[in-house]
Amino acid sequence: MASETGVHLATRRASAPAHAALPVYNGRFGVAAAERLLWRAGFGPRPGEARALAARGLRAAVLSLTRPASHALAGPPPRLETGKPIAPYDAWGNDVLWWLDRMVRSRAQLIERMTLTWHDWFATSNEGVGSQRLMISQNRTQRRLCLASFPQMLTAMTLDPAMMLWLSLSGSTKAAPNENYAREMQELFTLGVGDGYTEQDVREHARALTGFTNTWNNATGEPDDFHFDPKLHDDGVKLIYHRRGRFGWRDSLRLALSHPGHPAYFVAKLWSYFSPAPLPKADARAAAALYVSSGKQIRPLVEAMLMHPLIYEGPRLVKPPIVQIAGMLRGIGRYVDTDAWAWESSQAGQMPFYPPNVAGWDATRWLNTDTWLARFNLTNQMIKPARVLNPAKAKVKADPRAMTREAIAFWGGPTLSGPTQEALRAYARAAIDSATADWERQQYPALIVNGLRALVVASPDYHAC
Amino acid sequence: MDRACSCNDFTRSALMRRGVAAAGAGLPAIEPGMPTPAGTGLSRRGFLLSSAGLVLSVYGAGRLLDAPAFEAGVAAAAEAGSGPVLVSVYLQGGIDSMSVLYPAGDPLYGQYRTSLALAAGAGPAFSEDPRLFWHPLAAPLAQLHSEGKVSVMPTIGYSDPNQSHFTSRHFWEVGATQADLLTGWMGRYLDIVGTADNPLQGLCLDDSLSPALATAKLPVATIDLPSDYSVWTQGVWGPPQTIMYNAFEALGHVGVRSRDVGMMASGQAALMSSTLRRQLLPFQPADGQSAPAPPSSYPTATDEFPARMAAVAELLGAGLPINCVSVSTDSVFDTHESQAAPFAAGLGEAAQTLYAFQRDLEARGLADRVLTLVWSEFGRRPQENGSAGTDHGAAGCAFVIGTRAAGTMIGEWPGLASGLDPLGNLTETADFRSLYCSLIEQWFAHEAAPIIPGASTLARVRVVK
Numbered sequence: 001m002a003s004e005t006g007v008h009l010a011t012r013r014a015s016a017p018a019h020a021a022l023p024v025y026n027g028r029f030g031v032a033a034a035e036r037l038l039w040r041a042g043f044g045p046r047p048g049e050a051r052a053l054a055a056r057g058l059r060a061a062v063l064s065l066t067r068p069a070s071h072a073l074a075g076p077p078p079r080l081e082t083g084k085p086i087a088p089y090d091a092w093g094n095d096v097l098w099w100l101d102r103m104v105r106s107r108a109q110l111i112e113r114m115t116l117t118w119h120d121w122f123a124t125s126n127e128g129v130g131s132q133r134l135m136i137s138q139n140r141t142q143r144r145l146c147l148a149s150f151p152q153m154l155t156a157m158t159l160d161p162a163m164m165l166w167l168s169l170s171g172s173t174k175a176a177p178n179e180n181y182a183r184e185m186q187e188l189f190t191l192g193v194g195d196g197y198t199e200q201d202v203r204e205h206a207r208a209l210t211g212f213t214n215t216w217n218n219a220t221g222e223p224d225d226f227h228f229d230p231k232l233h234d235d236g237v238k239l240i241y242h243r244r245g246r247f248g249w250r251d252s253l254r255l256a257l258s259h260p261g262h263p264a265y266f267v268a269k270l271w272s273y274f275s276p277a278p279l280p281k282a283d284a285r286a287a288a289a290l291y292v293s294s295g296k297q298i299r300p301l302v303e304a305m306l307m308h309p310l311i312y313e314g315p316r317l318v319k320p321p322i323v324q325i326a327g328m329l330r331g332i333g334r335y336v337d338t339d340a341w342a343w344e345s346s347q348a349g350q351m352p353f354y355p356p357n358v359a360g361w362d363a364t365r366w367l368n369t370d371t372w373l374a375r376f377n378l379t380n381q382m383i384k385p386a387r388v389l390n391p392a393k394a395k396v397k398a399d400p401r402a403m404t405r406e407a408i409a410f411w412g413g414p415t416l417s418g419p420t421q422e423a424l425r426a427y428a429r430a431a432i433d434s435a436t437a438d439w440e441r442q443q444y445p446a447l448i449v450n451g452l453r454a455l456v457v458a459s460p461d462y463h464a465c
Numbered sequence: 466m467d468r469a470c471s472c473n474d475f476t477r478s479a480l481m482r483r484g485v486a487a488a489g490a491g492l493p494a495i496e497p498g499m500p501t502p503a504g505t506g507l508s509r510r511g512f513l514l515s516s517a518g519l520v521l522s523v524y525g526a527g528r529l530l531d532a533p534a535f536e537a538g539v540a541a542a543a544e545a546g547s548g549p550v551l552v553s554v555y556l557q558g559g560i561d562s563m564s565v566l567y568p569a570g571d572p573l574y575g576q577y578r579t580s581l582a583l584a585a586g587a588g589p590a591f592s593e594d595p596r597l598f599w600h601p602l603a604a605p606l607a608q609l610h611s612e613g614k615v616s617v618m619p620t621i622g623y624s625d626p627n628q629s630h631f632t633s634r635h636f637w638e639v640g641a642t643q644a645d646l647l648t649g650w651m652g653r654y655l656d657i658v659g660t661a662d663n664p665l666q667g668l669c670l671d672d673s674l675s676p677a678l679a680t681a682k683l684p685v686a687t688i689d690l691p692s693d694y695s696v697w698t699q700g701v702w703g704p705p706q707t708i709m710y711n712a713f714e715a716l717g718h719v720g721v722r723s724r725d726v727g728m729m730a731s732g733q734a735a736l737m738s739s740t741l742r743r744q745l746l747p748f749q750p751a752d753g754q755s756a757p758a759p760p761s762s763y764p765t766a767t768d769e770f771p772a773r774m775a776a777v778a779e780l781l782g783a784g785l786p787i788n789c790v791s792v793s794t795d796s797v798f799d800t801h802e803s804q805a806a807p808f809a810a811g812l813g814e815a816a817q818t819l820y821a822f823q824r825d826l827e828a829r830g831l832a833d834r835v836l837t838l839v840w841s842e843f844g845r846r847p848q849e850n851g852s853a854g855t856d857h858g859a860a861g862c863a864f865v866i867g868t869r870a871a872g873t874m875i876g877e878w879p880g881l882a883s884g885l886d887p888l889g890n891l892t893e894t895a896d897f898r899s900l901y902c903s904l905i906e907q908w909f910a911h912e913a914a915p916i917i918p919g920a921s922t923l924a925r926v927r928v929v930k
Binding site for chain 1 (some may be wrong): 627628629630631632644664669671672673674686687688689694696697698699700701702703704705706708709711712713715716717718719720722723725726727728729730731732733734735737738741742801802850851852854856857888
């Protein structure tokens with residue numbers, strides 16, 4: 001069960017995904033719907049991709065994402081401005097580039113998007129870990145298990161060295177139990193803040209989870225050799241959720257996973273990554289039942305969620321900043337060729353490997369005056385100087401409609417609403433009218449198209465899909 | 466202009482008006498036939514208004530187009546710039562109050578803090594309770610306290626304490642122990658007294674909006690630093706650029722009118738960003754000029770906290786219409802292991818910055834208009850945890866700083882012998898909701914009932930003199 005992705009898929013493709021009792025979207029699955037699916041379950045369409053996906057129909061489209069035919073990275077490998085390759089383990093920000101490159105190039109878009117989901121769910125920051133190597137190792141684990149079972153994921157995350165450092169699990173001993181992991185494991189990973197457990201449960205879980213430790217490499221100063229040492233474990237009787245036993249770390253995870261509050265929490269949290277509107281109560285119950293009956297498998301639930309009518313008929317989801325950045329690159333056919341994305345993503349409010357705290361990013365507040373401006377300004381980085389229209393050379397006809405079309409096409413043709421297109425054309429008209437001298441009439445159209453390109457991706461339609 | 470009255474609002478307003486007028490007169494018009502080189506934008510011109518301590522920078526014709534709106538903002542500033550200001554400083558992560566003010570005179574202190582205890586007299590004595598001492602690196606706060614400018618709350622919190630960072634912080638931010646309240650306590654105040662055209666009324670200097678400032682209907686601002694708030698566009702200049710700024714608003718209106726939550730979030734951010742851009746234009750560093758040095762010396766750390774506090778003083782000094790401010794320390798005080806050194810570094814920077822901020826306000830003649838509230842989501846457990854750190858506790862410390870602060874202790878140190886709850890955490894001797902009610906009434910001179918749930922049942926404390 002450890003390798004759910006890759007070769008095992010071919011044999012599984014024949015079986016139908018289980019989505020009993022959850023409603024399936026039966027409206028038109030056109031280009032706009034496919035485009036939305038690609039933004040929710042991936043990093044946006046490459047030009048023409050939404051049309052091709054729409055042609056397959058909803059079900060085949062979803063399965064093409066959850067059971068990808070290829071995990072290949074398509075296109076040139078990442079590099080720096082200097083042309084040199086990136087150094088993901090060593091150079092600041094190159095960890096971000098390493099992952100952003102996968103977001104841009106991977107043919108298995110949902111795999112990368114789910115990895116981002118798990119990175120947020122088990123939010124670990126290199127701020128506290130101090131090792132890009134360990135962070136990337138955690139990332140690989142999350143990718144490998146991203147559609148496997150949640151118990152597998154939780155087990156792997158508990159044993160993950162970066163996590164052990166981040167939430168003080170390594171070094172939590174019988175003599176000195178540390179509550180950090182025990183608390184967040186329940187509050188953030190399995191149960192949610194609520195009345196499903198008590199402060200006493202936190203303390204008892206902490207006792208059960210004692211025994212992990214690591215050494216420090218004398219040569220490099222890096223943490224090393226993470227392991228469980230029975231001598232450091234508290235093997236006494238614990239009382240967790242009114243049950244008594246000599247619980248160890250496996251019991252701790254098992255108890256949290258079998259807590260009656262876990263399935264509902266799991267379903268609501270997973271759904272929140274795909275849609276801003278909560279699942280209707282009955283659907284949430286059905287999803288929880290599916291989760292339990294599948295043996296807490298992730299893939300069947302994701303498949304059912306991606307076919308749910310609310311994905312296509314419900315409100316738009318504000319794109320997480322790193323999703324928008326990757327999607328803009330995909331839209332214009334660009335690859336990772338600068339380290340600017342490390343700080344640009346930070347300014348826009350989401351630097352991968354550096355979530356703000358153990359709860360991850362606050363996806364209900366992506367946009368504020370600071371991050372809106374950052375999204376606008378990073379457009380300059382996106383449109384490399386070579387692609388900026390030079391008013392002294394470019395021949396642009398002063399036609400608001402054609403100019404707006406050109407600017408939308410520049411980004412791969414995202415679907416924009418009528419009012420947004422009209423606002424863009426109104427800008428073009430007003431700016432064209434501001435020219436009085438002959439040289440202005442010659443040069444302004446190119447400037448206006450440059451402005452329109454920036455405005456297209458600053459539009460509410462582009463920020464939220 | 467009369468320098469004799471350079472300290473009153475009229476003069477500040479007039480100086481800023483003159484800056485605009487001078488900018489207009491001094492600007493080179495874009496002469497027909499003399500285009501600015503493509504891609505460079507118009508040249509920026511800086512104007513130093515030494516009397517106001519401000520550098521005004523002017524972006525070509527954009528400045529002129531924006532002048533009426535800027536003038537309106539200046540007029541609002543002159544009116545609003547004299548009201549009381551509350552600056553909320555959040556010490557991230559739950560600071561160990563028993564290390565900020567350590568109870569070396571408590572007979573049980575050494576037993577609870579076997580490795581972390583500090584000797585009596587290692588730091589300044591706390592004049593209001595002989596059992597307590599300031600941490601050596603809190604000496605700047607001890608100094609302000611000796612001047613009667615600090616109200617100390619040694620154990621503040623709420624009954625039935627929650628030990629989740631996020632839940633407890635949320636309670637402090639919304640001003641109630643309600644998990645489902647979506648507006649902040651300062652946000653609700655702004656919703657009553659604020660205006661629809663002034664995002665600066667609630668100013669958050671951070672990467673994301675502080676929930677304490679979340680309003681239901683009125684705009685508030687989030688910025689990294691005021692000097693960084695500038696729009697950057699390649700290949701757009703002259704009228705096509707200034708008209709583009711208007712398009713921000715057009716797109717904002719499309720979003721707000723769309724009735725879709727995602728598009729509305731984008732639209733609101735666009736509208737607020739657009740207004741804020743105008744309000745902060747004077748704070749853009751001008752070419753060839755560095756901003757004037759603040760009148761007191763802030764720590765020269767790479768952390769943003771000192772620079773952000775200096776910026777708050779600068780913005781207030783310029784008379785901008787600010788009512789409530791939220792800033793967080795960069796330092797995270799979630800010290801589960803090896804607490805002593807990182808705690809000392811973080812506390813030292815916080816204390817020095819708060820001291821410099823107070824001196825800055827005093828030098829600018831603003832000290833009687835500003836109170837600073839310093840808080841954290843909880844204190845830490847008195848019994849240290851064996852990793853030479855401390856786990857989450859309950860009651861913690863808070864401070865109100867300013868020349869108008871009452872300067873006398875609110876609540877008391879309850880003692881370790883009888884002041885602990887059944888889980889071994891400190892019991893609160895002051896309630897944060899009582900503090901908020903008292904601040905609203907005594908500082909803002911506004912009734913607390915419409916802002917703090919249950920205000921009528923909460924005690925009041927004397928926090929303003």
